[in-house]
Amino acid sequence: MNGVTGRMGTNQHLIRSILALREEGGVELPSGERVLPDPMLVGRNERKLRELSEEHGIERWRADPDLETCLDGDDEVYFDSQITPRRPEGLKKAIEAGKDVYCEKPLALDLDTAVDVARTADESGVKHGIVQDKLWLPGLLKLQRLIDQGFFGDILSVRVEFGYWVFTGHVQDAQRPSWNYRAEDGGGIIDDMFSHWSYVLENLFGEVESVRCHESTHIPERIDENGEAYEATADDAAYAIMELEDDVVAQLNSSWTVRVNRDDLLEIKVDGTDGSAVAGLRDCKTQHHSNTPKPEWNPDTPKEHDFYEDWTRVPNNMAFENAFKLQWEKFIRHVVADEPFPWDFAAGARGVQLTEASYRSAEEGRRVTVGELEI
DSSP states (O other), rough: BBTTTTIIHHHHHIIIIHHHHTTTEEEEEETSEEEEOOOOOESSSSHHHHHHHHHHHEEEEEEEETOOOOSSSSSSEEEEEEEEEGHHHHHHHHHHOEEEEEESSOSSSSHHHHHHHHHHEEEETOOEEEGHHHHHHHGHHHHHHHHHTTTTTTTEEEEEHHHHHHHOOOSSSSSOOOOGEEEEEETOHHHHHHHHHHHHHHHOOOOOOEEEEEOOOOOOOOTTTTTTEEEEEEEEEEEEEEEEGOOEEEEEEEESBOOSSSSSSSSEEESSSSSEEEOOOOOOOEGGGGOOOOOOOOOOSOOOGGGGOOOEEOOOOOOOOOOHHHHHHHHHHHHHHOOOOOOSSHHHHHHHHHHHHHHHHHHHOEEEEEOOOOO
């Protein structure tokens, strides 16, 4: 597990996924057997690795960022959650060593590199997968249930609102690492979030066919972890319109410079001919055509109707587990029992393709077509 000392690597992948699976006795296979993950923590900071291993009782760790001593053992899977610029090199070394590979998104900073990594993995015959965690969020699973049941009729449009205020560090400490706001380190909200939007839109509503995007760096200076001021060179907000297959229109606002006035940090609204829904990270509410009010525009009289009361909450109807853990289980079963796993490096490359198209749209001020990607 390379790069696991970072926030996401520690909390989601190590503690809430791998260690949680170990506590449950491993991943159950169709045969009834169980596979128990045995992690080796790898990274650049020896102190952090030692502290993390001691805190969680993990025997194996190595401060070996170049993987010179980590790939010659019996470990079957290499996982990468390093910063994006370092990821392709680590993945290719692991592939050359014959390891199955699983990694965080994005797959790379540019499309050529992403396609190269995906092709290398395909040609080598190793199994490969990329994290697409939001597909297993309770709110999105409920949304998928509505789609599968035909609740919406013909889907017309999708609106995605994501983000929150990330403090600059001048008055209160920032709650995200400083590299997120430096383009030279792989930062930027388009690089961070549009790979997510790619697989969310593709899996739920259809492939992205074109994008119009505007990106901004609203806050030009921030304070880093050492209390030093630095220039924010990466985009901290992006506003996009995407055309999907079957004439579905998606509007997406992603921002680290917005104050939240909605039910959750992520909100996805879907409008269809027969009904609409609003999904957050955990909850989802609906309004059917038969229950839709008939408002009339009159700015001269006070609003008396409470539009929020017209929505019905979708029940849980099942127990929801951590999204990262669920995908880890699926990848381990893919490696050991050869179960299908469609979230591969080709899907990761399509996320980078959308990211690159969005940046090009912003730079050139035009609509950019997103064509079929050949791996």
